Amino acid sequence: MQRKGYYLYKKKTKKQRRQQKNTTNVFVFLFWALAFALCAWLFFIQWFNVSKGPYGERVAAFFFTYLGHSAYLVPIFFFYWLIRCIKHKSVNIFTFLVGMCVSLFSIASVMTGLRYIFKGSYIEGGSIGREVFFFLQGLVGSAGAVLFSLAILLTGVHLLFAIPWVSTAKYLMELLKEDYHSWHDARAELKTKIREAKEAESKTTKTVIENKQDEPAVAAIRSKPEIRRPVAEIIRAPKPYDKQENSAKKEAAENIVMPSKKADMKDFKLPPVSILNDPKNEGILGPSDEEIAMATALLENTLKSFEIGATVTGVSPGPVVTRYEIKPDPGVRISNIVAIANDIALAMKARGIRVEAPIPGKDAIGFEIPNDHAMMVTVKEILQDPKFTESKAVMPIALGRYADGLPATTALEKTPHLLIAGATNSGKSICLHTIIMSILYTKKPDEVKFLMIDPKRLELTLYEGIPHLYDPKTTCEDVNVITDAHGAVKSLQTLVKVMEKRTKIMELAKVKNIEGYNKWAEQNSEEKMFYVVVIIDELADLMLQTRAAIEDSIQRLAQMARAVGIHLVLCTQRPSVNVITGVIKANLPSRIALQVASKTDSRVILDSLGADALLGKGDMLYQGTSDQKPHRIQGAYVSETEISSVADFLREQGGPDYPLQxxxxxxxxxxxxxxxxxxxxxxxxxxxxxxxxxxxxxxxxxxxxxxxxxxxxxxxxxxxxxxxxxxxxxxxxxxxxxxxxxxxxxxxxxxxxxxxxxxxxxx
Ligand SMILES: Nc1ncnc2c1ncn2[C@@H]1O[C@H](COP(=O)(O)OP(=O)(O)OP(=O)(O)O)[C@@H](O)[C@H]1O
Known part of the structure; x- marks a missing residue:
């Protein structure tokens, strides 16, 4: 019986266990599903005030009455408990309930306390919160009640989440300690570096001074570079600055008196240089010999600290930058030196360094370092320089001074067309004025004429009424600086016709270009042709309005006009590909880039970098047709007053005169x-x-x-x-x-x- 019973029992249990398992699984699933639904419903009725239903309303009101705003946390705690149950299976419901109640009550108490302390506060702790808070307040006061409530809250949180406080505190302490140690180490390292740098600097200074006193002594400087000061002697003491005279000139510039007659070429006089301002610089150009010696030592030591062997072989002080010529030791790669240009700039506390690697025609690299005090190059000193006065060019142009201080000039007929571009306030207009002034100082109106286009109506209007003005679409009586885009297009299109006719005349005279024609004209007692220089200040403004027509005229003029004596000088402050298009770039081989904002702009103008590292105020890179690399030049400066004086001088002799159109x-x-x-x-x-x-x-x-x-x-x-x-x-x-x-x-x-x-x- 017992055996049978046992057998029966055994058989029944197996079957039952399988059935039971299935049933249990269903119940377990149902239980969890219902539990989650209940949590979700609680969450919904607590957090959202819509479609709660009568029970929902009551439950929400119940929780709110007893717990105030802390009731929002109830469904969240329940969610947390459900998730923990699923993950860890055995979570003590009792611990959880106690933990939850303690946390909720203490939060409610804190809320009541805050409402009590900060009157009119929106938060509410419910009746339990009030009970707990006022009970504690009776014992330890308001602030104490809040603090004790927070302490109780920590206990509740501990029960709920079983936070290992000690290990957490230890971990946080470790983190803080680590942070403190790394900060301390970094500080110590920085201090050491600063001390070392100071020591190195004072050592270098000492060595330089010692070397000066005692040449053969062991020197930190490996070399004594040759200092070339090509212009030191032509920098004169300034003439006393006549403020009154200058302000009078300015006033005169504002009231241009138009000439009443045509200029007579027989008695025409070129403007005297005496009406231009003298250079204001005094003494030597660029840094002193001591400063150069220190900079040389610093440069060589900096290179040494990067384990690069190199010697400064020459120094050329310029008006704005000084060029240090560095000859690398055998086996040293140029690229290694170029790569540390920024570090050198940092060591030398320079605003920016331009590297010319290598200097064309030399076995050295050029480091152009800005001078502490920039010197202004005046147009007068370049116009008086033998390089300019003895130039064989038809239209010599005074640009300024190269980085090594030598005067920079060019010939406009050789350019033959020039593009000037740079950011606003970089010195484009001054550069344009310098070019115009160079021609006004060397050529009479029957030799060179200007077709001036100034859509900005700012810069070129100073030249209104001068006898050199020309516009093929209008008579000489009505000629003026062109300020409207459509007028500019018409003038350029008429100039294209002029160019075609000049070509025909040259064919008839069997000559190839304007020089040939003028020689032929001289031999045959004919009238000579005059050169035409087209000046456009702000090409972008014209391109915006009449892009196709302008581009077409510029292209046609640029391609053919050189032979017939027509040259273009275009200026723009927007060095973007929309303005300096492929067509324009292809036809204007000579370029002047002034300071630009980005490397991209520099590439647009010069097809190379460099203009982004310029210093502004006339600091420029000039790329001529025969130059492989651009040359750095400090542009000559000409003031508005000087321009007005020259224009007045010319206007006094008469106005424009040229054939009708x-x-x-x-x-x-x-x-x-x-x-x-x-x-x-x-x-x-x-x-x-x-x-x-x-x-x-x-x-x-x-x-x-x-x-x-x-x-x-x-x-x-x-x-x-x-x-x-x-x-x-x-x-x-x-x-x-x-x-x-x-x-x-x-x-x-x-x-x-x-x-x-x-x-x-x-x-
Ligand atoms: N060669 C120079 N030497 C010294 N200072 C210069 C030189 N060229 C320009 N500057 C200074 O820079 C200022 C701006 O020059 P300029 O008016 O020619 O700039 P810009 O590029 O034409 O500006 P914008 O595009 O606004 O017309 C001048 O007022 C002058 O103070």
Missing amino acids: IAQEQQNGGRPQDGLGASAEEMTQALTLILERRRVSQDLLKAHFGSSARATNILSVLEMKGYITKPEGSNRWEIHFDLIETGLAELKEKSGGNEPLYETVYK
């Missing part, structure tokens, strides 16, 4: 004012002559009209009208007699014989 001549009728082109009567005579003689030549026309100038012009008009052509490779004119006969008949039909049929051929 196409459209107006056709309206006015008659032969052009300058004797160019041909009237209908002259054409009738010329065509009759060709028909009679059955040939045409310059000499034939000259013999008839009495001047080779007239003969050239009539010849060019005949060619343009298609009466005569010159086949390629031939020197003889081909005469189209049928066309001449028709043309002659048409001319005779028209009355007067002075009808303006023919376009002016421009010089």
Whole structure:
């Protein structure tokens, strides 16, 4: 029985256990699902004040009445408990409930205390909070009640979360200790470094002074570099600064008096340099010999500290920077020296260092270090320099001084077109003025004329009314600085026509360029051609409004104008690819980059870095057509007062004078004012002559009209009208007699014989 019973019992238990397990699983799942649902519902009714239902309202009100705002934590604690139960299986519900109650009651008590202390506080501790707080307050006062409540809260939190306080405190202490130790070590290291640096500096200074007294002594400086001061002697003491005179000049600049007559070229005088300001610099250029010796030692020691062997072989003090020439020891890579440029700048406390590696034509690297005191380079000192005065160039330009102090000049006809770009206030306008002044000081208005475009109406208006002004679209009586974009486009387009006509004239005179033509003109008693310099201050403003037209004109002028004596100088403060487009860059080979904000801007202007490290105020990089690398130049300075004085001097001699332009001549009728082109009567005579003689030549026309100038012009008009052509490779004119006969008949039909049929051929 017992056996049977046992057997039965055993069998039943197995089955039951399986069933029981399944049932238990379902119940367990149901239990947890319900528990989570309950928690979620509690959370919802506590935290959100919508659709609570009657029970929800009551439960929420219940918790709020007893616990105040701490009731928000109830569902969170329950969630925490459920998650812990699932994770750890055995969580003591009793401990949890006690922990939760202690935490909630103490939080409620703290809340009541805060409400009590800070009157009108929004938070509420509920009735339990009030009970606990006032009980404690009765024993230890308000602040004490809050503090004790917090202490009780810690106990509750400990029960709930079983925080290992001791090990946590230990861990925090360790962290704090570690932080303190690393701070302490870093401080000690920094102190040592500062002390070492100070010691090194004082040692270097001592060695330099000792070396000065006793040359052969062991020196920290490995070398005694050659100091080249090319301009020291031409820096003169300043003339007493005449404030009154300067302010008077300024006033005069504001009231420009326009000239009433045209300038007479026979008595025309170039402005004297005496009206320009003298250099204000006194003494030597750049740092003193002692300062150079110290900087040399510091430079060499800094290189040594990076384990780079190099010697300073030469020092060239310039007006704004001083160039130290460093010759690396055999086996030392240039790239290693270039790589530590910033560290050298730091050691030398320099604002910025530009490295020229290597210096073209030398076995050395150039370190350009800014001087403590920058010296101003005046336009006067460059205009007076033999390099400028003895220049064989047609249009010599005074740029300023190179980094080594030598005067920097160029020839505008060789540039042949120039782009000036830099950030605002970097010195673009001053650079532009220096270029204009260089020409005004060397060339008469019949030699060089300016087509000035200034959309900003700021800088170039100072030159209004000077006899050098030119605008092919208007008469010389109405010419002015062009300030509107559409006017600028029209002028440039007309200039393109002028350029094409000049090319034709040169073909007729069988010369290749303006120099050749002017020589030919001299030999043949003809009028010479004048050079045209197009100045555009702020290209960006024009590009914004009339991009396509401007770009097209600039491209056409830049490609062909050099031979006919037209040169472009464009200026912009926006060195972006939208303004300095590929077309513009390709056609303006010479560039001046002033200080720019970024490396990208420098690349846009020069296709290389460097302009971003410039110092501003006329500090520039000049890249000429034949230069492999840009040269650093401190631009010459010319003041507004000086410009006004020069412009006044020029205006006093008369205003602009140049041939009339196409459209107006056709309206006015008659032969052009300058004797160019041909009237209908002259054409009738010329065509009759060709028909009679059955040939045409310059000499034939000259013999008839009495001047080779007239003969050239009539010849060019005949060619343009298609009466005569010159086949390629031939020197003889081909005469189209049928066309001449028709043309002659048409001319005779028209009355007067002075009808303006023919376009002016421009010089
Ligand atoms: N060569 C120079 N030597 C000394 N100072 C200069 C030189 N060039 C410019 N500066 C100083 O920099 C200032 C700004 O120069 P400038 O007006 O030519 O700058 P900018 O680039 O044309 O500015 P913006 O784009 O605003 O017209 C000048 O007022 C002058 O004080």
